[in-house]
Amino acid sequence: MVGVRAGKAHRDERIALVVLMSCSGIFVVAIALILGFLAFNGTELFWGDRYSLFSFLFSSDWDALNGHFGAAAFIAGSLVATGLAILIGGPLGVAIGVFFSELAPKRVASAFKPAIELLVGIPSVVYGWLGLTLLVPAIATTFHLPDGDSLLAAGIVLSIMILPTVISLSEDALRVVPVSLREGSAALGATRWETITRVLLPSASSGLAVAVILGVARAIGETLAVQLVLGNAAIFPTSLLQPAAALTSEIVMDMGDAPDGSGFKHALFSMALLLLLIAMGLILLIRFALRRRT
Amino acid sequence: MMIESQSVAAPSIADKMKIEDLDIYYGSFRAMKKANLDVPDRHVMALIGPSGCGKSTFLRALNRMHDLTPGARVEGKVTLDGVDIYAPTIDPVTVRHRIGMVFQRPNPFPKSIFENVVYGPKIHGETNGARLQAIAEKSLRAAALWDEVKDRLNRSALDLSGGQQQRLCIARVLAVEPEVILMDEPASALDPIATSKIEDLIGELKKDYTVIIVTHSMQQAARISDFTSFFLLGELIEVGTTSDIFTKPRDKRTEDYITGRYG
Amino acid sequence: MARALAATPAPTVEKLGGSSNARSRRIVDRIATALLWTAASLVVFLLLLFIGFEFVKGASTISWHFLTGSPTAAEAGGGVGPLIFNSFYILILTLIFTVPIAVCSGMYLQEYAAGGRFKDVVQFSAESLATVPSIVMGLFGLLVFVTAFHWHFTALGGALTLTLLNLPAMMRVTQEALAGVPGTYREASMGLGATKWQTVLKVILPSAIGPLTTGVVLVSGRIFGETAALIYTAGASVSYGRGAYDFNPFHTAETLAVGLYQVHREALVPDVDRIANGSALVLLVMVLVFNVVARVVGRQLTVRFTGKA
Numbered sequence: 024m025v026g027v028r029a030g031k032a033h034r035d036e037r038i039a040l041v042v043l044m045s046c047s048g049i050f051v052v053a054i055a056l057i058l059g060f061l062a063f064n065g066t067e068l069f070w071g072d073r074y075s076l077f078s079f080l081f082s083s084d085w086d087a088l089n090g091h092f093g094a095a096a097f098i099a100g101s102l103v104a105t106g107l108a109i110l111i112g113g114p115l116g117v118a119i120g121v122f123f124s125e126l127a128p129k130r131v132a133s134a135f136k137p138a139i140e141l142l143v144g145i146p147s148v149v150y151g152w153l154g155l156t157l158l159v160p161a162i163a164t165t166f167h168l169p170d171g172d173s174l175l176a177a178g179i180v181l182s183i184m185i186l187p188t189v190i191s192l193s194e195d196a197l198r199v200v201p202v203s204l205r206e207g208s209a210a211l212g213a214t215r216w217e218t219i220t221r222v223l224l225p226s227a228s229s230g231l232a233v234a235v236i237l238g239v240a241r242a243i244g245e246t247l248a249v250q251l252v253l254g255n256a257a258i259f260p261t262s263l264l265q266p267a268a269a270l271t272s273e274i275v276m277d278m279g280d281a282p283d284g285s286g287f288k289h290a291l292f293s294m295a296l297l298l299l300l301i302a303m304g305l306i307l308l309i310r311f312a313l314r315r316r317t
Numbered sequence: 318m319m320i321e322s323q324s325v326a327a328p329s330i331a332d333k334m335k336i337e338d339l340d341i342y343y344g345s346f347r348a349m350k351k352a353n354l355d356v357p358d359r360h361v362m363a364l365i366g367p368s369g370c371g372k373s374t375f376l377r378a379l380n381r382m383h384d385l386t387p388g389a390r391v392e393g394k395v396t397l398d399g400v401d402i403y404a405p406t407i408d409p410v411t412v413r414h415r416i417g418m419v420f421q422r423p424n425p426f427p428k429s430i431f432e433n434v435v436y437g438p439k440i441h442g443e444t445n446g447a448r449l450q451a452i453a454e455k456s457l458r459a460a461a462l463w464d465e466v467k468d469r470l471n472r473s474a475l476d477l478s479g480g481q482q483q484r485l486c487i488a489r490v491l492a493v494e495p496e497v498i499l500m501d502e503p504a505s506a507l508d509p510i511a512t513s514k515i516e517d518l519i520g521e522l523k524k525d526y527t528v529i530i531v532t533h534s535m536q537q538a539a540r541i542s543d544f545t546s547f548f549l550l551g552e553l554i555e556v557g558t559t560s561d562i563f564t565k566p567r568d569k570r571t572e573d574y575i576t577g578r579y580g
Numbered sequence: 581m582a583r584a585l586a587a588t589p590a591p592t593v594e595k596l597g598g599s600s601n602a603r604s605r606r607i608v609d610r611i612a613t614a615l616l617w618t619a620a621s622l623v624v625f626l627l628l629l630f631i632g633f634e635f636v637k638g639a640s641t642i643s644w645h646f647l648t649g650s651p652t653a654a655e656a657g658g659g660v661g662p663l664i665f666n667s668f669y670i671l672i673l674t675l676i677f678t679v680p681i682a683v684c685s686g687m688y689l690q691e692y693a694a695g696g697r698f699k700d701v702v703q704f705s706a707e708s709l710a711t712v713p714s715i716v717m718g719l720f721g722l723l724v725f726v727t728a729f730h731w732h733f734t735a736l737g738g739a740l741t742l743t744l745l746n747l748p749a750m751m752r753v754t755q756e757a758l759a760g761v762p763g764t765y766r767e768a769s770m771g772l773g774a775t776k777w778q779t780v781l782k783v784i785l786p787s788a789i790g791p792l793t794t795g796v797v798l799v800s801g802r803i804f805g806e807t808a809a810l811i812y813t814a815g816a817s818v819s820y821g822r823g824a825y826d827f828n829p830f831h832t833a834e835t836l837a838v839g840l841y842q843v844h845r846e847a848l849v850p851d852v853d854r855i856a857n858g859s860a861l862v863l864l865v866m867v868l869v870f871n872v873v874a875r876v877v878g879r880q881l882t883v884r885f886t887g888k889a
Contacts, residue, residue, distance in 0.1 A: 032775045035775070036776060036777045036778075040692065043684045045684075046684035046688065047685040047688045047689065047693075047698070050685065050748075050751075051701055056720075056724075057709075057717070060724065061716065118615075119620050122617065126616055126617070138624045141627055142626070144870065144871055146802075146804075147808070148841050148863075149805070149840070149860050149863050151841075156853075201424070206385070206424065207489075209385055210380065210420070211413065211436060212441065212493060213440050214410055214605050216608060216612040216613070219612075222426055226427050244713025244714065244716070278812055292719065295719050298715070298716055302711045303708055410606065440605075
C-alpha cells in the first residue's frame with residue numbers, strides 16, 4: 024500500500040518539476056524573442072533601407088514622410104525630460120527615504136506609506152491627464168506662455184512618478200546600514216543630521232545609486248504621461264518651456280499612422296530598439312555595480 | 318565616596334560624576350532602580366554583575382544614549398563636574414563631546430583610518446589640515462595604534478583586525494578630547510592578546526581620563542579597575558574599592574556573585 | 581526632575597552648552613529635520629491634491645448612464661460602460677495566463693532550484709524582462725499577435741502582451757510570499773515523509789496565500805490601468821455597433837485607460853473633458869479599491885489559512 028502511494032507521489036513530483044521548469048523557461052524564451060524581434064525590426068532601417076545610423080542618432084532632421092529620420096530631437100527630449108525628473112525626484116526621493124528610515128515614528132510612517140503605495144498604483148495615463156489639466160495651465164500662466172506643454176511639465180510629472188521607487192529603495196538602502204554606526208557617530212557628539220550626511224548616506228551610497236538608476240530607467244520608458252504634456256514638436260529642444268518630443272511619445276503617436284514596410288515604421292522600431300537597449304543597459308549596469316561591491 | 322565604613326579612599330580624589338536616584342524605564346519596564354554612585358576623577362570604575370543586571374543600561378544613561386531609543390525614559394540626576402547633564406538647557410550633543418563611549422563590538426565607519434579618527438574634530442569645527450593630522454597622530458599614539466597604521470592612514474578602517482579596529486574606536490573617542498570615557502565590554506569580542514593590549518591601554522588612559530567600564534569578567538575588573546560597582550537585577554547593590562569588593566564584600570549577593578554561585 | 585543647579589556651574593559643560601559651534605549645529609539639525617518632514621508631507625499632499633482635484637472635476641460626470649452607457653462616435657453624452665467591461669475582461673484574461681505561469685516559476689525558483697545555471701538564467705531573464713518599457717512590449721505584441729499571427733487587434737493579443745509585461749512582477753510577488761513562510765514548516769512536512777511537491781502544494785502555498793493574494797491584486801491594479809502596451813495590441817476602438825459588451829477574445833477591446841487617451845487624442849466628441857475627467861476619476865477610484873481590497877483580502881486569507889493575524 025505504501026509503495027503504491029509513494030509511487031504516485033513520486034510520479035506527481037516528476038510531473039510537477041517538468042511543469043514548473045517549463046513555466047520558468049517561458050521567461051527565457053520571452054526575452055529572447057523580444058530581443059530578436061526588436062533587433063530585427065529595429066535594424067531594418069539601417070540594413071534594408073540603408074539609412075545612416077549616424078544620421079539617425081545625431082541629426083534632428085525629422086521629416087518622416089520625406090525619408091528624413093534624424094531622431095536626435097527625440098533622443099534629446101527623452102534625455103532632458105528624464106534628467107529633469109531625476110534632478111527633482113532623485114534628491115527628493117532620497118530625502119523622503121531618509122525620513123522614513125531615520126525620522127518617522129512608527130505611527131507616522133504607517134500613515135504616510137499607504138499614500139506612497141497609492142501613488143505607485145496611479146496609471147500613467149491618469150498622471151498624464153492630471154499633468155495636462157493641472158500642471159500645464161499652471162506653467163502657462165506662471166511663465167506667460169501660450170501653451171504650457173513643455174519639457175518642464177514632463178520633467179515634473181516624471182519626477183512624481185519615479186518618487187515611490189526612489190523612496191522605497193533609498194529607505195531599504197539606509198535600513199541596511201548597521202545601528203552600531205549610528206550609535207558610534209552619536210557617541211562622538213554628532214547631531215542626527217550630521218550622522219545622516221557624514222555616515223549613513225556615504226555608507227548606503229551603492230544602494231542609493233541603484234535607487235536613482237532605477238528611477239532613470241522608469242522615467243525613460245514612460246510613455247503616456249510624457250506624451251500628454253510634452254506637446255510633440257519634433258524639434259531639437261532649446262528651452263525647458265517649449266513643446267518638445269521624446270522617443271516614447273513619438274512612437275505611441277505615430278505608430279498607427281506609419282505605413283507598413285515604410286522607412287517611417289522602421290525608424291519608429293529603431294527608436295523602440297534604442298529605448299530597449301537603454302533600459303536594459305541601465306539595469307545591467309546596476310547588476311554589475313552591485314556584484315562588484317559585494 | 319559612597320563607601321560607608323571600611324577602607325578609605327584617598328581624601329584628595331574629587332568626584333568627576335555623581336549619579337543620584339537614577340531610574341531608567343523602557344516603556345513600563347523599570348530597568349534601573351534608584352541607582353546612586355559617585356565616580357572618582359581619573360580612576361577606573363568597573364561595573365560588574367550577571368547578564369541582564371542593567372549595567373550596560375546604566376552606562377548608557379551616563380552619556381544620554383537613551384535619548385536615541387524611543388520609549389526609553391531616564392529620571393534622576395547625572396552630574397558632570399556638578400552640572401546635571403539631563404538639565405533641559407543642556408544639549409546632549411555637547412554631553413557626548415565630554416563623555417565618550419566605546420562599544421562592545423568595534424564599529425568603525427566605512428571610511429579610511431584617518432577619516433575615522435578625525436570624524437569628531439571635524440564635526441566640532443576643526444578644518445585645518447595640519448591640525449587634523451596632529452590630532453590624528455596624537456590620538457592614535459594614545460590608543461597604542463600609531464605604529465601599526467602610520468603608513469596606511471588612508472586605507473579603509475575595515476581592513477584592520479578586530480583588536481586594531483577597537484583601538485581605532487578608542488582613538489576616535491580620544492580625538493574628541495573627552496574627560497570621561499565609558500566602555501561597554503570593550504574587549505569581549507576580541508581574542509586574549511588583543512584584550513590584554515586594550516587592558517594595558519586602559520591602565521595608561523586613566524592617568525588623563527576618568528574611565529567607567531562595564532565588564533562581564535571579574536578577573537578583568539580585578540586586573541584593571543580601582544573601584545568596582547556590583548549590579549543585580551536593575552539595582553546597584555554595592556560599591557567599593559576593587560580590592561574590598563573582591564576580598565571583603567559587605568552584601569551577601571555580592572559575595573555570591575564573586576564566588577561564582579551564579580553567572 | 582528639575583533640581584536647582586549649582587549657583588556657579590563648573591565651566592566645562594556650561595561653556596560647551598553655549599558654544600557657537602554647538603548652537604549652529606543644533607540649528608542646522610532642526611532645520612534639516614523640518615525640511616525632511618515637509619518633504620514627506622509633500623507626498624501625502626500630492627496624493628490628496630490629485631484625488632481631490634479629479635473628484636471635483638469628474639464627480640459631476642459620474643452617473644449610471646456614464647458608467648454603463650456606450651461611447652458615442654461624435655456626439656456629446658457618451659458613456660464608458662464597454663470600456664470598463666473591457667478593462668476587467670482583459671484583466672481577467674491576463675491573470676489567467678500570468679498567475680499560473682508566475683506562481684509555477686516562483687515556486688520553482690524559490691523551492692526547487694538549488695542555485696544552478698538554469699536558475700541564474702531564469703532569474704536574469706526575468707530581470708531583463710522587467711526592464712522592457714511598456715511601449716516596447718506593446719510593439720512586440722504588435723509584431724507577433726497583430727501582424728505575424730494576423731489576428732489584428734484583439735483582446736487576447738492585448739492580454740498576452742500584458743502577461744509578458746507583468747510576469748516578472750507577479751513572479752517576484754510569488755517569491756516574496758513563499759520566502760515569508762518559515763523554514764520550519766518545510767522541515768516538518770519533509771520530516772513526515774512528504775515529497776517536495778506535496779510540501780509546496782499542501783503546506784507552503786496555503787501559508788503564503790495571504791501575501792500572494794495581496795500581491796496579485798496589487799499587480800491587477802497596475803494591469804487595469806495599463807495603456808501603452810494595449811494601444812497597438814488590443815486596439816483603440818470599441819465595437820460601437822455590435823453588442824458592445826463583447827466576450828469574444830478575438831475582437832478589438834478598448835479599455836478605460838486607453839479610452840481616456842483616445843478621447844483626448846481624437847477629440848471627435850465635443851465633451852472630451854467631461855468624459856476624460858470622468859474616466860480619470862473612475863481609474864483613480866479603482867486604484868484605491870484595488871489597494872484596499874488587496875490588503876483586506878490578504879489579511880483575511882492569512883488569518884483563515886494560518887490562524888494568525
